[in-house]
Amino acid sequence: MLRTSKGIPKGTTHRIDGNLDQERTTIVNLLRQAGLVTAVVMEPGMGRTTNAENGGGDRFYTDGRVAVVVLNNG
Numbered sequence: 001m002l003r004t005s006k007g008i009p010k011g012t013t014h015r016i017d018g019n020l021d022q023e024r025t026t027i028v029n030l031l032r033q034a035g036l037v038t039a040v041v042m043e044p045g046m047g048r049t050t051n052a053e054n055g056g057g058d059r060f061y062t063d064g065r066v067a068v069v070v071l072n073n074g
Contacts, residue, residue: 008056016054020062028067039070 008015017023031037045066053059 015056016058016060018058018060020060021065024062024065024067028069031069031071036071037069038072041068041070042066043068 028037028040032040043066045064047064048062049064050061051059052061
């Protein structure tokens with residue numbers, strides 16, 4: 001596999017934080033702080049994952065829930 005000078009596999013667009021739930025919370029909170037959110041509904045999603053790896057080799061874990069964010073018109 002070809003890698004960049006930083007060891008990231010070529011074709012990888014970005015690295016991810018392993019705690020997907022915290023990343024989800026951060027995004028929702030930023031949208032709320034910007035005044036863009038009408039409602040947030042948490043849906044079950046695909047379920048819990050405790051030790052997985054994405055295509056770029058980053059390890060991750062999640063409760064698997066999906067945040068459905070309803071944006072306002074503002």
